[in-house]
Amino acid sequence: MARTERKIIENWVILYYDKVLALSLRLTGNQADAQDCAQEVFIRAWRKFNTFRGEAHPMAWLKRITLNICYNHLNRNKSKRWDELDTEDLEDGNGVFQGESGIDPILLKRLSPLERSVLVARIYDDLSFKELAESLGTTENSAKVSYHNAIEKLRKSMK
Amino acid sequence: MNCNKVKLLIPDLLRDPEKYPEVREHISLCDTCRAELELVKQLRGEMQNAFPDTSVIENIPARISLIRRIRNMQARRPLAYALALAAILILTLILTPLLQSRNAANELYTYYEDETLEAMLAVDLSRGMALSEDEVILYLIENEPMQTLNEIAF
Numbered sequence: 001m002a003r004t005e006r007k008i009i010e011n012w013v014i015l016y017y018d019k020v021l022a023l024s025l026r027l028t029g030n031q032a033d034a035q036d037c038a039q040e041v042f043i044r045a046w047r048k049f050n051t052f053r054g055e056a057h058p059m060a061w062l063k064r065i066t067l068n069i070c071y072n073h074l075n076r077n078k079s080k081r082w083d084e085l086d087t088e089d090l091e092d093g094n095g096v097f098q099g100e101s102g103i104d105p106i107l108l109k110r111l112s113p114l115e116r117s118v119l120v121a122r123i124y125d126d127l128s129f130k131e132l133a134e135s136l137g138t139t140e141n142s143a144k145v146s147y148h149n150a151i152e153k154l155r156k157s158m159k
Numbered sequence: 160m161n162c163n164k165v166k167l168l169i170p171d172l173l174r175d176p177e178k179y180p181e182v183r184e185h186i187s188l189c190d191t192c193r194a195e196l197e198l199v200k201q202l203r204g205e206m207q208n209a210f211p212d213t214s215v216i217e218n219i220p221a222r223i224s225l226i227r228r229i230r231n232m233q234a235r236r237p238l239a240y241a242l243a244l245a246a247i248l249i250l251t252l253i254l255t256p257l258l259q260s261r262n263a264a265n266e267l268y269t270y271y272e273d274e275t276l277e278a279m280l281a282v283d284l285s286r287g288m289a290l291s292e293d294e295v296i297l298y299l300i301e302n303e304p305m306q307t308l309n310e311i312a313f
Contacts, residue, residue: 006229006230009229010226010229013222013225013226013229014222014280017218017221017222017225018218021218021221022210025210026206026210035221038221039221039224039225039228042225042229043225043228043229043232046229046232119202120206122170123170123173123199123202123203123206124202124203124206126170126171126174128171129167144167147167148163148166148167151166151195151198151199154198154202155195155198
């Protein structure tokens with residue numbers, strides 16, 4: 001059984017690693033953290049395989065795990081998060097918003113972990129507020145308020 | 160439908176415009192919500208540009224390292240796997256030489272070289288599904304030098 005589970009997870013690594021990595025990159029903002037988080041996602045999926053009910057698409061389940069892991073990662077690194085922004089990243093566009101549209105990348109990076117997680121997962125990865133709340137260990141209302149705050153901060157940065 | 164509800168539904172509208180006629184109607188009449196729609200569209204575009212899809216080739220070493228990590232962790236799971244291993248060993252001793260030979264090949268599955276694993280992953284990726292255990296053994300027999308097979312497995 002454990003061997004079967006492992007084979008399934010290996011299949012998922014082959015099929016979904018890119019998608020998990022891309023979401024991790026959007027959430028964490030840099031390659032190294034995204035790679036660490038993506039690896040952790042599959043490890044956790046394997047450890048918690050018995051909680052996968054098979055009702056949802058595997059990628060939907062992996063998305064929620066990714067969101068949780070990246071959110072925890074952002075919280076753990078809160079103090080150094082945006083202040084130690086890698087200037088090389090800013091220059092080469094690797095993992096940050098360059099913004100021809102006028103969106104200020106520094107401001108975007110100053111979103112709180114919850115605001116950033118909700119914004120990214122909502123507008124890019126199509127998670128519902130209910131899924132977001134469950135993945136982030138918060139309430140639907142809190143997720144909605146964070147989404148609203150994130151949009152407002154970005155709107156102000158563009159004025 | 161008020162502006163606050165509409166704004167929260169904009170990402171859903173972008174995903175499936177047909178599903179939200181009331182939201183569309185509201186946006187067609189409301190400048191504030193239309194501006195928010197444009198902002199969200201812009202953000203989606205920005206994210207696409209800032210985080211382009213990573214190439215499959217670049218990710219192969221990461222996948223190999225991840226698969227190895229999972230296998231190593233499985234190998235280190237204490238009591239449950241020790242018991243399972245004991246059961247497998249007993250069965251192996253009892254069953255036929257054919258099965259013994261197959262187990263030797265299965266052992267090899269854990270120890271094959273990175274290059275072989277990389278080649279197998281390339282096959283997996285091209286067809287979107289991992290090789291089965293039998294296919295892995297067949298692949299190894301066909302692609303690994305017999306000397307290496309003997310050194311590692313027998």
